[in-house]
Amino acid sequence: MNKLPLVIQREFLTRIRKRSFWVMTFALPLLMIGIALLPILLSQIGEDKQHVAILDHTGRYAELFHDSEGYSFVRSTAPLDSLKSQGIQEEITAVLEIRDDLSKDPPAVSLFSFKQLPKGLEAHINDVLSRYLTEEKIRSYDIPQLQEAIQQSQVQLRVPTYKWNEEGDLDTSSSEIASGIGMLLTFLSYMFILTYGGMVLQGVQEEKKNRIVEVIVSSVHPRDLMMGKIIGIGLAGLIQITIWFVLIFSGVQIAESFFLPEGAGAQLVGGPMGDLSMVQLIFSTLRGVDVVEILVFFVLFFIGGYFFFASILSAMGAMASSDEEIQQMMLPLVLLLVVAMYAGIGSASNPDGTLAFWASIIPLTSPVVMMVRLPFDVPLWQELLSLIILYLSAFAISALAGKIYRTGILMYGKKPSLKELWRWLNYK
Template sequence: MKNIYLITKREFLTQVKKKSFIILTILAPILMVGFGVLIGFMFKANEAEYHFEVVDKSGLFAGQLKSTKEITYTFVPPNTENALIQNLKNMEGTDGLLIIPELKDRNFDALENGTKLLTNKKIGMDTKNAVAADLSNILKKEKIKQLGITEDKIINLDKNFQLISQNVAESDRPETDLAFGVKTALGMGLMYVVFMFIIIYGVRVMRSVLEEKNNRVVEIIISSVKPFELMMGKILGVTLVALTQFTVWIAMSVAAAIFLNAGFSAMQKNVPAGQEEMMKNLDIQQFATEVSHLLLDMNYATVIGVFVFFFLFGYIFYSSMYAAIGSAVDNETETQQFTLFAIIPLTLGLYGSFTIMNNPDGPLAFWLSIIPFTSPVAMIARIPFGVPLWEILLSIFLLIASTLLMVFIASKIYRVGILMYGNKATLKEIWKWIRS
């Protein structure tokens, strides 16, 4: 244990003292926020505003076809149709001409088939669909009116049914859409954190092993410690590095949330006259309070405990595999054929967990959260929805047993492979190392 402690300490200090680690730890959250803002700006920058002139020969759409921020409709007399068509190519400020034919004998199908949109520039499918939706909504109202139904009844027909659900086995209160959304966001967020943690820092363990192997430094280290102690020290050292980064990022996120909340509260106190209703709709503080109450209503002790356990043991399980891969190859190019054994089951667990939202107690959700290769991500995605205790204990037992087995197998591969040079390891040779 002393040797493992010394190697863990050395691996941790070596990593955290690097300038790249310090810069990445501080800038990563800022870069992620900036990247999100940049993506939003790119979508915003590519938005376009269109101005369409409308020739309405039916007389149904005048006064009902409303302009939006993206599309402006201007109605023109029907007798200008031919002139507008001839000059449309050279018209500035007008992007298209919407021609609606006459409505004969209340034949709405003929009117729909005869409607045309002529443009002098390329328009996106979203814009075309938006124009079609605007026309369809008006025609729908006209068809309903033809049946003798009033406007109030039309509005009542379009009203969505609000279904209140309650799981009497778990709670004595109904579950709102917000509660379901919070559970989904929490499960997906925690699952994605574990997935990225295993991938990023597992690869870091592999590269560290490969670097020391290629530099022949490991030959000196092995003379003083056992290969198993070296492997576990590296795994635990990188684990502490990752936890340090996450701690800093969480602290920065909390500080940013407090700062933004204080700034928004101050802005609410100085609302200009006439803007109270708008600010009421943007009451982030009230929304955050509702979300926090929902989180507290959960069995958060179980959620946190399960997350920490599967977070750590899932990482040890896969990082042992990565350490074995790093010791069995001579360069990073050769790692690609072996890393698939780690990436594929994790990816299956990640994408398979998206189905958990529709049926958290389904057979796929059960098996993904029990099988050790997928349980580190699937169980975490499932736990906010509530999991029977016996399933949690079974999954924990299988993951502990599988982790010990994986560490044992990885140590046997590591023991031989760490001193192998110039010989490309095959699956057959690796199997011999395990059996030896």
């Protein structure tokens, strides 16, 4: 009697019955959103003012600086040494000293502080002084309306981008948004494959350490045990992915109804890009993304990539007899996935380049790298070719892993040598 369905059922139910599985399923997307929004929120609230004392010996520049949300400027006539002493006792962030006419002697300005200055303060001071000196230089030419002519001649052009859909209609397009979607899919693919592959490795090791596997294999074939564990845990992963995408899709739809008014996408096509805010432009662009195709291929590549790496990890778990051996054997695999993720990051700027193409074809990296290419309308033959190679490689690896698993799961005491592994692979 085939016991594979029973093993799959056991592994699947064991995972989804855990409270931690459902907590992470619903809490992790919210946590990721919170992590993304936290820096923005922190930059807008609770910001301490930077207090700057201005020591202007010329009397020409101090009036250029005005208090703002983040900066407070105080004019002073005290000597520099006195300000230094005050700064130690009071809340003075820095002292700006201007010693001479900056149009004639640009180095005659210094900014002193008691600690490393924040980047924004230095940039703000440089911008204020540079803008004033530029205007003063223009006025020195004594050409009527020269400054107005220069200002009017400055043009900032933003070229709107569109793409034709299958019906021949125009959709708003953005390479930045497509790259963002691709990077998110790349990270999710890397995270899911590593997480659920690690669960397979952990499950194999637990059964081997507890010696319960010796009882199980008396009624279940070792290959069925390995495949049941891989498939059962993979099904739990698919459940989690499905819930994540439902939550994300629902969240996007709700947010779109708030930020993107009806017909806003049509306003952008052929119209000025400034009609809508950047948030509205993002949602309008998302309408032109083939979400169904992306999700289908994401799931297919996750299944293939998970099957490929989980087979390798199950064989590693069967070979190892201690946690130290597991860490040593798993490190190259983790580094390989990290390399795949960085290859995906590098491919985002040129999704049709040589690196992106070959890294999305080779099965060791394709489940991760192909994710960054999906939003860029990859030719269907490349997607299918990558999937065929990935699945063929996964089946081949699982066959080899099954031969190692059936022998290694009952071996204890030492890590097998390459000669022993070769013997295991040739057992009939």
